Amino acid sequence: MRSDPTPRSRPAWLADAILYQIYPQSFADSDGDGIGDLNGITERLGHLSWLGVNTIWINPCFASPFRDAGYDVSDYLSIAPRYGTADDLARLVETARHHGIRVLLDLVAGHTSDEHPWFTASANDPSDHRYIWADTDEPPRGFVPSPGGRNGAYLPNFFPTQPALNFGYARMAPSEPWRQPVDADGPRANRAALREIMDHWLRLGIAGFRVDMASSLVKDDPGFRETSLLWKELRAWLDRAHPDAVLLSEWGDPAVSVPAGFHGDFFLHFGGDGDGLALRSLWNNHGGIDMEHWKAVDCFFDAEGKGSPRPFVQAWLEAMETIGDAGHIALPTSNHDFSRLGCGPRTPEELPAAFALLLTWPTLPAIYYGDEIGMRYVPGLPDKEGSVIGFAGPDYNRAGSRTPMQWDSGPNAGFSTAPADRLYLPIDPDPSRPTVEGQRADPGSLLNLVRRLIALRASSPELGAGAEVRILHDGFPFTYVRGDRYLVVINPRRRAAAFKPARKPGRGAIGTGRLVEGRGVTLTGDGVEAEGFSYAIVDLDG
Template sequence: MQDAFWWQRGIVYQVYPRSFQDSDGDGIGDLEGIRQRLDHLVWLGVDAVWISPIFVSPMADFGYDVADYCAIEPMFGSLEDFDRLVAEAHAKGLKVILDFVPNHTSEQHAWFRESRSSRDNPKRDWYIWRDPAPDGGPPNNWISNFGGSAWQRDEATGQYYYHAFLVQQPDLNWRNPQVRAAMYDVLRFWLDRGVDGFRVDVIWHLIKDVDFRDNPDNAGYQPSQPMIGRFQQTYSADRPEVHEVVRNMRAVLEDYDERVLIGEIYLPVERVVAYYGEGLSGAHLPFNFQLLETPWDARLLARMIERYEGLLPPGGWPNWVLGNHDRQRIAARVGEAQARVAAMLLLTLRGTPTVYYGDEIGMPDVAIPPERVQDPWGVNEPGLGLGRDPVRTPMQWAGDNFAGFSTVEPWLPLSDDWREKNVERLKEDRHSILSLYRNLISLRRAHRALSVGDYAAVARDGNVLAYERRFEGEHLLVILNLGHEKQLEDLSMFGDATILLSTHLDREGASGSSVVLRPSEGLLLRVDS
């Protein structure tokens, strides 16, 4: 790993642009706002900013319904604003990763307007059209990820089109070579503007069964669960042919220097690792969401990490995600005290970590009043708690009006504690979670054992998780107490050990032959053999 790429050594920071910084007083974040806050990312020490969709969109799914892949949505700014953002980010040593949404477009995209205009339009086959079933209903039993049938009847032409998500998001037909060529050109458009890589939305959905067979029943489905779980997605996603598409995307990026392809994949881990591709020809980083999904238990996490490491293909580089725009925030899931332990876990495991904006200040999930609910998933399947608005609320920068995010009421409400839990205040507190993130990132930069070193599990009892990181002559030890009682940990097997960092940020130095872990405390130690 002496010659590791930047995306192997570095840390990715995800920005949800609507909620990062409003620069023009409309209550919605924008590109200029991101540019104004780049110094926060530099101060924090991350290496790349991943920006959720900013393309022209009617915002049925807040940018994941794209109406023009090569233009910026005016509420976010302009292409000139984007170019300025990229140039300034690069000048500050930051990479820029864009969200690429290739599975579906907006129904307002010019391609779909042509496609639905008639059955013999040249772009008809750019989307997935099927005749009705014999009874006049949908062609098969496929369910939308946002609830209800995934098929929408078009009265003008008498056929159904497929939408894996909202009815306003028709799926492209990736079996059509013209679609592939057009979308690869989109990648080149942004690469030529200096983008350093892409996070590819729902990459496992791109190819569907050629015969459109019904999905099999899911025997474990309960009505209290999201409707998408009613059937196994055997034929509507994760088809074998999708790997050719991922390989072709990777090939486009290979024509440019050190660009990264990240794939969003919500599948069992043995399927996730298949997206590295044969001979590592697929995604550089198929997103690993297991920290979002595994119960917060030391033994379960230890087994999960070992299994993931064992399933990686030779040379495949691991990665870890602790939070994102679709899942509960870590502070809400495990509590404020354990959120510190989670930060140490994320930033000391082997592999590329992704930090979700606001997690560095311990932002909570924010309760959204019914009249302010925005997320279409929450609207379509009410009562199941599926709405993602609580994790997309405005970044809390300061204790003044609207948390320094805007000069007007933001598009989503702020948390109740934003006057105490904000960047400006926590920067001044050397024991804050923000200070912990910065210290962890600084140590990760200073010790190559943390960024590119080997990983080895250390057996521990109870709710303690421990592992070693080694690189050349450097030997580090991480011990994490995921419980709420103190733990006496024997270190005699390691020889002399020195505490480099506690998640409490209140001790360092020689540890002796044992150390007492306080409740919800993690320690990073240097071992001198």
């Protein structure tokens, strides 16, 4: 049995992080081959600095055959040529540092590509236990037949081309003799390899990792006990070797992942006792798609007012009760795996209220590239590098959230100089698509609002991740006070709403104060009246 090391350090900078996720294939193409790259990101750091972003997370940029858009790694220590070189990454990290921006990489910890040298060696060596092999004539359920000289079959972690690394099983089973304990040679070697990979890139200057499928490592692990011990072991090493670095998990359950050793975790469309209810009940970015795996729920950000903020608030409260000040919850607008904030019937006029909540709620805000200008989920695209995932429904294509960044009104929206038919994915064909250039020139744009909200949060400790929140009304309009100073009112439905508190919300009466940001909200002296799609942030000391 392994020991249960207790994580010690928590980098102070993370509490003030404004996260921005970059899908590198689609952000900016510097060399005209139609695919975004690291130098393209470097060239666009000025936009992120202007916006106020201070932490970027880049989806996997390592060598890969790209059957799952880079989440099938064939060499953890090499940059994929399509993105550039290790020198390009070093230049990006250094330039970002001068802009006050930290860089996080995406660590695929639980599996590799079936083209990784580790796997090709293991597929021909029965004594190699870096992966999970069943030496049987017929592949057990879920296993894939061996592609090499080795008899039997291997266990994949997601797609068949992504063999699961062997971190052991929490429980043995006589009917499955291929199961190995977590302290066997293969699992020990893989844990050591994770340390080596992280150490390699941290020494280059990156600030940490977002860890893909972080809960998937130890198999048949009730309550994730052994998986948690694994991550605590790695966190204890990280605290000693790189105390200013952070680990954020793709777990979707902060109440489990933060005690397991992560500095933070994302509310996601899956995970937790409510199967992702925290995020889906907030904005449910399903885009009208019938997803079998992630069923649609009525969400608070629904124009007809079908949902409520209560499920989100309850999930947040329950998670915070468990994690306390040990780590953070990150709240994303969307990501590369589910539809954008601008999807389905949701219109541009509904987005400002969403960002008002995102940047005033006590979580780490995480903006998916392009959401700051209201880029939309684009339906009807072809399968691209494994973008279609059948278990979530036959129509669920992640490519719709991965289209090129819309920089300007020029060819290919300023993303690339390549011919349109050579682009990684097509540009959104909507002639009214938003652009950074157009919105920077418009003081009333979503982009300029997001910039002002980020600046307000950065200058106001009362709006930070650790400051107090008091909920005055958990209906329409959603009304709360941050740090006993800022009154926030959010009405994401089409119909107007009003609220009169039974007592004063804190310093200053609810009818007094200075409007910092907002539209359509009136303070009446004894309450608030909110028009449809309205929001307000009021300085009660103002």
